Amino acid sequence: MHIHIVTIFPEAFPPVLSAGILGRAQQAGLATVDVHDLRDHTHDRHRTVDDSPFGGGPGMVMRPEPLFEAVESLDLPRGSTIIALTPQGKPFIQADAERLAQEAVVTLICGRYEGIDERVRMRLATEELSIGDYVLTGGEVPAMVVTDAIVRLLPGALGHGEEALVDDSHTSGLLQQPQYTRPSEFRGLEVPAILLSGNHAAVARWRRKEALRRTLERRPQLLYQAELSVTDLEELAKMGWRPPTSG
């Protein structure tokens, strides 16, 4: 898959994107990430990408021309996904990462300053994503977040850890259960005995129950979307949770 990133800080990306699993995935040819300097698409001496807002007010707004020109220079396949990263976007969730990991080409536009000209949202971006309800100084870190979440899902990216994907928080719609490794006792804290029992069915049941418990405690709203079995609902009922009644 091919990911294009349009930014005024191209130098911010290589240290993050060339490390670890992301770097390996690119070396293995699973993903190509091309970072493009927005200022290469300006035509004035100062390489200006922003201007003051019409109607007045504080701050600066990213001008549409460099952004349109930068994206048009990429020769993207017709209808390919172009995402503007902004705090006003739809919240980015695991299902978006799974959807985007299926695409051949994804373009990420990093917003900066107080905003981007509305015509970029209207005619250039096919969607707008936010990585959370807080305001960052720009879309660069969000673009790294989205790239990371997509690339790790590409078949082969995790090497032998591929099965780990099934167990991820959010993939199943639940938060992941507590995890332990050696030593079995650390500073007086013992690993739950069932995990040392070698009883795979009992371990699987314990993990599912603890995932349900953790989700209920921390993110109860996720339970409304999660696929829950009759056993899950029984376990949740013991923890005091009732499914919403329909109608």
Ligand code: ADE
């Ligand atoms: N740009 C600034 N803040 C952002 C956020 N939370 N998500 C996406 N892009 C942003």
